Amino acid sequence: DGGITQSPxxxxxxxxxxxxxSCEQNLNHxxxxxxRQDPGQGLRLIYYSQIVNxxxxxxxxxxxxVSREKKESFPLTVTSAQxxxxxxxxxxxxxxxxxxxxxFGSGTRLTVV
Amino acid sequence: xxxxxxxDIHITVSEGASLELxxxxxxxxxxxxxxxxQSPGQGLQLLLKYFSGDTLVQGIKGFEAEFxxxxxxxxxxxxxxxxxxxxxxxxxxxxxxxxxxxTFGKGTHLIIQP
Numbered sequence: 001d002g003g004i005t006q007s008p009x010x011x012x013x014x015x016x017x018x019x020x021x022s023c024e025q026n027l028n029h030x031x032x033x034x035x036r037q038d039p040g041q042g043l044r045l046i047y048y049s050q051i052v053n054x055x056x057x058x059x060x061x062x063x064x065x066v067s068r069e070k071k072e073s074f075p076l077t078v079t080s081a082q083x084x085x086x087x088x089x090x091x092x093x094x095x096x097x098x099x100x101x102x103x104f105g106s107g108t109r110l111t112v113v
Numbered sequence: 114x115x116x117x118x119x120x121d122i123h124i125t126v127s128e129g130a131s132l133e134l135x136x137x138x139x140x141x142x143x144x145x146x147x148x149x150x151q152s153p154g155q156g157l158q159l160l161l162k163y164f165s166g167d168t169l170v171q172g173i174k175g176f177e178a179e180f181x182x183x184x185x186x187x188x189x190x191x192x193x194x195x196x197x198x199x200x201x202x203x204x205x206x207x208x209x210x211x212x213x214x215x216t217f218g219k220g221t222h223l224i225i226q227p
Contacts, residue, residue: 004156033214040122042203042219043157058214090156092214102147102215104156 002027006091006105012113013078013085021076021108023091029103030095032074036060037088037107046089049074078110086112115140117206119218126194127226134189134221136204145207146187147215148178150200157203163187174198199225 004025013019023032031050035043045058049068063082068074074093078085091105116139126132138144145164149157161172168180178189187204201222205215 006156035214035217040219042117043205043217045214045216048214088154092157102149102157102159104149104158106156107154109154 004091004093004103004105006089006108008108009106011108011110013110015112016080018077018079019110021078021089021091021110023074023076023105024072025074025093025103025105026072027093027095027103028071029093030071031093032068033092033094033102034058034064034066034074034076035090035092037090043090046076085110115144115206115216117204117216117218119202119204119221121221122219123222123224125224125226128196129193132189132191132194132198132223134202134204134223136187136189136218137185138187138204138206139185140206143182146178146180147205147207148172148176148187148189149203149205149217150174151203151220152200160189160202194223194225196225196227199223 007022033048034046037043044060046064047066049055065077089108092102094102118137120135147162148160151157160176161170163170163180171177176191180187201220203220204218207215
């Protein structure tokens with residue numbers, strides 16, 4: 001079945017470490033997105049990519065980095081510069097800009113210890 | 114800038130009762146509007162979406178929503194809720210033909226009383 005796979009489901013990070021969250025899709029979608037979810041805050045856009053080898057900053061990109069070397073993959077790195085990284089991270093993809101038919105992954109919960 | 118307001122943080126409804134979740138948006142043109150549902154610790158699932166045409170849209174799981182341009186609203190309704198409807202509900206807005214991602218409201222937590 002086609003879908004989006006995020007891994008790992010739970011991730012613990014020590015302060016000062018970089019960590020990378022994986023997002024893979026087999027839907028042949030062009031666009032991919034990373035959102036951060038905090039309790040009572042809804043979802044906030046971190047980065048998005050409309051095409052391979054191109055990506056754009058969202059509303060809260062500081063302290064994060066991404067790459068899009070393959071259509072299927074859009075990993076997110078949470079760097080040590082991110083001051084408050086503990087959150088639930090959601091990856092999504094869509095087939096085109098117009099219909100925004102987002103498909104979401106099941107998320108990664110990152111906790112700084 | 115576009116924004117989405119969900120005025121109710123929590124709503125409690127008895128099983129079998131009707132439901133209405135409110136959503137107001139701010140956007141310069143006619144937006145694309147969406148409702149998503151999220152179970153605890155899971156991703157979001159699309160319930161329904163509005164692009165144009167009939168202002169009453171039907172979605173999955175018996176949900177519907179009505180777009181009211183004059184009120185900048187896109188409220189979600191269900192005639193009779195089931196215990197399995199307990200979840201977090203998010204309204205979202207997207208630019209027409211734009212490249213940016215969706216803007217989400219802060220969500221409404223739905224509690225179902227037996």
